[in-house]
Amino acid sequence: MSVFERYLTLWVALAMVAGIAIGNAAPALVEAVAAAEIASVNLVVATLIWAMVYPMMVGVDPAALKDVVKQPRGLAITLVVNWLIKPFTMAALGVLFFELVFANLISPADAQQYIAGLILLGAAPCTAMVFVWSQLTKGDENYTLLQVSVNDVVMVLAFAPIVAFLLGVTDISVPWSTLVLSVVLFVALPLAAGVWTRARLGSEERIAAFRDRIKPASVMGLILTVVILFGLQGEVIIDRPQIIALIAVPILIQSYGIFALAYGAAYVLRVPHKVAAPCALIGTSNFFELAVAVAISLFGLNSGAALATVVGVLVEVPVMLSLVAFANRTRSQFS
Secondary structure: OOOHHOOOOHHHHHHHHHHHHHHHHHHHHHHHHHEEEEOEHHHHOOOOOOOOHHHHHHHHOHHHHHOOOHHHHHHHHHHHHHHHHHHHHHHHHHEEEEEEOOOOOOHHHHHHHHHHHHHHHHOOOOOOOOHHHHHOOOOHHHHHHHHHHHHHHHHHHHHHHHHHHHHHHOOOOOOHHHHHHHHHHHHHHHHHHHHHHHHHHOOOHHHHHHHHHHHHHHHHHHHHHHHHHHHHHHHHHHOOHHHHHHHHHHHHHHHHHHHHHHHHHHHHHOOHHHHHHHHHHHHHOOOOHHHHHHHHHHHHHHHHHHHHHHHHHOOOOOOOOHHHHHHHHHHOOOO
């Protein structure tokens, strides 16, 4: 892992603090950034999201899709968990905690926003960091590339309908046009650009070198987005710092629960460990860049939904590293 990836939680925490400080010291600057919108899309944040997402999409190899039949059990677990289970359990946990368990601690309007953010996290399986988790568990690199490629193709088609359905079920207004526009801007177009870039570069060596060159842009995109979000959320967080912990509770339960489900299914189905570990980890991790982008587009930069997606970033790395350690310790239990 790179230094940034290893200490992602620290960098995000520092970006939160910087955002709160900037929001209090120069509120007009943050408000000016928030006002730079066209058709419900913030131009500054859209640029930063593209900087985050595009390098990941360059890693998606359409040629890997032809190998879909070589690991059917592992891929089946990945698809079932990511698209038929995970979004719905995340929505259920959000409703359970923010409408029942934490009902006396937050307002109903804030509760709906946090639920929406959790739904967006749950409906976006990981596409980039899973390569890191796979490497740390000695996973099959070809399989990891296959599952990411398949999930990205499914995401283009399934993300918007699933999110719209779950938001509707939880009585949250769904601006369909904005949702579809977000999927096109932050999934379909970056994916198409990534495929085109791969075709232009040709060899895997040139592709890897290109991704290494543009990776710093992805890092800066994430950090600056968090700074902007917390610049706008600073007053809320200072008044109620416990809200970060409240949002983290269902995310933590979801993460460990989904991993146990996928990893256990892989064990029962006798999936080799080099496939079982990445197939469980991709469902546990989130494509938080997409979740942040869509939350901002749908609900605004200073929304509770956007705050919830950033909390997902905050807890992801320590959770995933703990699961990587568990997967490594239990490798001998698999055939």
